[in-house]
Amino acid sequence: MSRKNQTSELKSRVMEVALGHFSEVGIERTNVSNILNDSGCSVGSLYHHFGNKEGIAEALFIDGVNQFNSRLLEALLPRRTASNGIKAIVTFCCEWVTDQPELAGFLLSREVTLSDNAKLELRKMDREFGQSIYDWFVPHVRSGALLELPTSMYVPLICGSTLEYSRLWISGRNNRSPGAVASILAEAAWQSVKSSP
Amino acid sequence: MSRKNQTSELKSRVMEVALGHFSEVGIERTNVSNILNDSGCSVGSLYHHFGNKEGIAEALFIDGVNQFNSRLLEALLPRRTASNGIKAIVTFCCEWVTDQPELAGFLLSREVTLSDNAKLELRKMDREFGQSIYDWFVPHVRSGALLELPTSMYVPLICGSTLEYSRLWISGRNNRSPGAVASILAEAAWQSVKSSP
């Protein structure tokens, strides 16, 4: 196997192992030595590739956001009506969280403290993503199907309930998965942003 | 001053100082030595009173939840209609977060890992609080004013948007405070749980 492949496999293995520990006991309480043992990586390699423990968390975070963003766009952009679009967003979130609760829990936990570099990269990703989302929304606000609100309120109104429910489910405090109650959450989100008749 | 007062004042000072650091850089990244310097507490006293760093966070957390719960009940229980009650909950949350962003940010961050003891105490508090809330809700669900939903969904549906918006505001990503957009959040929450005509 080529050096490149070997290396990227080692990095993936470290990230996979780290995610398991992070989502179980949090970043602070997972020991670097456990990650090293479970992944078969050496101290030197780990610090060479990731800089420090937070660096692993950062890599996981950026990967996760990337994956989430691109799949969400796939789910949203084909929708032609406001109602279908809003419900598609919520339903997608529910399924995504239900499918990968470890990664979702990690992203939702907000325990990652990003380096300046990571912040920049994330901001760049966010701008592109935000633009696509914005372009989908504008016509529906113009047409009067959606309420006209301060821009920063759409995400909380549409996704807030779902994210809060997901946090509770991930931490084991309710039985039904987000996927199982997606239709309720989707309808509620739609009711809260549709413009009243 | 009596020993008792001196001690409780020291504890408050430590907690106040710790909250400042915690809300600024998180629990992990605040150094015990900084808390010691800024509060004038000694290593021995700190560990005598709080057990460890997490113990300070735990005390802050329990205090915060207690304060939040009792004030929320004061705001909710006098309301006679479903619509007024739901809006009172959301409005109260918005004002509470806006009034004490440090404490709110700390509670919302979920970085505290509770000891078994603290978990028990919190569960007890939660049961009492939950019961009062439940008693207020039941008649409005019976009367058909509110949707009948799985119990675990009311909190996310009513507070999810507000909490998500609050997190964003606290982390500096939008200008208007929750207090300033409370009416929008309250109306949205009401739309999402009122039973459709």
Add this chain to the structure above:
DNA sequence: TGCTTATTAGAACATTATTCTAGTATTTAT
């Protein structure tokens, strides 16, 4: 007044993340 107990103090300790130096393999250039 003397005894008990809660509290204070900070030096010593233990844990754990990170650095550093040296060595090895792989690619790239000549």
Add this chain to the structure above:
DNA sequence: ATAAATACTAGAATAATGTTCTAATAAGCA
């Protein structure tokens, strides 16, 4: 094909920092 440069691996040594421990102090109480 060989040499030079680079990327990577290794783990012992180090540094940072949370926590324990022993002794001293002072408040409350009989």
